[in-house]
Amino acid sequence: MQNAADVIWMNGQFVAWDDAKVHVLTHGLHYGTGVFEGIRAYETPRGTAIFRHTDHIDRLFKSAELYYMPIPYTREELRSATHELITRNGLKSCYVRPLVYRGYGQMGLYPLEAPVDVTIAVWSWGAYLGDEGKRTGIRAKVSSWRRIGPDSLIPHAKACGQYLNSVLAKIESHKAGYEEAILLDTRGFVCEGSGENLFVVSGGRIHTPPQTASILDGINRKSAIQIARDLGYEVVERDIARAELYLADEVFVTGTAAELVPVREIDDHAIGTGEPGEITRVVQRAFDDALRGRSERYAEWLDVVPAPAPAT
Numbered sequence: 001m002q003n004a005a006d007v008i009w010m011n012g013q014f015v016a017w018d019d020a021k022v023h024v025l026t027h028g029l030h031y032g033t034g035v036f037e038g039i040r041a042y043e044t045p046r047g048t049a050i051f052r053h054t055d056h057i058d059r060l061f062k063s064a065e066l067y068y069m070p071i072p073y074t075r076e077e078l079r080s081a082t083h084e085l086i087t088r089n090g091l092k093s094c095y096v097r098p099l100v101y102r103g104y105g106q107m108g109l110y111p112l113e114a115p116v117d118v119t120i121a122v123w124s125w126g127a128y129l130g131d132e133g134k135r136t137g138i139r140a141k142v143s144s145w146r147r148i149g150p151d152s153l154i155p156h157a158k159a160c161g162q163y164l165n166s167v168l169a170k171i172e173s174h175k176a177g178y179e180e181a182i183l184l185d186t187r188g189f190v191c192e193g194s195g196e197n198l199f200v201v202s203g204g205r206i207h208t209p210p211q212t213a214s215i216l217d218g219i220n221r222k223s224a225i226q227i228a229r230d231l232g233y234e235v236v237e238r239d240i241a242r243a244e245l246y247l248a249d250e251v252f253v254t255g256t257a258a259e260l261v262p263v264r265e266i267d268d269h270a271i272g273t274g275e276p277g278e279i280t281r282v283v284q285r286a287f288d289d290a291l292r293g294r295s296e297r298y299a300e301w302l303d304v305v306p307a308p309a310p311a312t
């Protein structure tokens with residue numbers, strides 16, 4: 001793998017990257033019985049800092065609870081293991097991937113006897129939708145795949161098996177020549193990108209689909225809402241019709257991997273002028289400042305990785 005780091009945290013131990021292995025009969029490998037997080041750490045003026053770390057850890061515990069997986073570590077143990085992992089790998093900024101999964105020991109669809117294993121990996125990972133995408137905006141396609149519904153799976157959980165839905169949408173959009181897919185919910189309203197929440201700007205107001213539209217309750221969504229409101233914009237959580245995407249003045253998406261990315265075209269309709277709009281730019285700037293520790297106002301969102309103790 002590109003960008004491999006040195007060590008990975010597995011069930012309480014630091015193991016070499018190449019030795020971080022599982023048995024082929026790992027339950028999660030067969031049935032998708034796992035939950036995970038995507039987190040980023042940034043180089044900030046206060047040192048390496050993890051953006052909204054405790055919010056991500058909280059969501060990990062919620063996802064695990066929804067799938068009946070007791071995590072055999074405390075929140076604080078996972079937090080400090082992540083600090084140590086970043087330090088041991090000597091990374092100033094990185095992506096952080098905690099994974100909780102049903103391990104080796106029991107097959108079949110009743111998983112509660114299988115162990116719950118926990119790993120944390122970190123590696124360097126650039127802008128998921130590209131630096132160019134962050135600057136000039138991306139082209140997206142409304143997917144033929146609907147986002148998973150709450151009557152068959154749990155949109156609020158960030159669960160491994162559920163990502164087959166995102167994977168299908170992502171492959172479809174790439175094969176059709178677009179950078180990202182936008183999924184509708186089972187009712188036909190706008191839901192989100194394959195790995196990002198979505199915002200529509202029209203008439204000077206910012207709109208985003210509500211919790212009841214099968215979205216993942218994105219942490220960057222929450223941050224963008226707060227930042228936009230603090231900047232004086234009205235943000236409305238409501239159902240959004242597909243046509244509103246095409247007629248929008250501006251559209252942008254948010255997510256840990258992607259950060260805040262303007263969308264300049266959807267299904268070959270230019271959004272607004274076809275270039276990132278003013279409101280998107282203003283919110284994006286404030287958002288990037290918050291991520292990278294340049295904003296006093298949002299300083300409490302950053303979990304600074306403690307400097308290693310000097311060798312004695």
Ligand SMILES: Cc1ncc(COP(=O)(O)O)c(C=O)c1O
Nearest residue numbers: 195196197216218219220255256
């Ligand atoms: C399906 C999906 N929706 C939305 C998001 C955005 O969530 P967050 O801002 O917490 O990264 C993600 C990324 O984690 C995702 O995978």
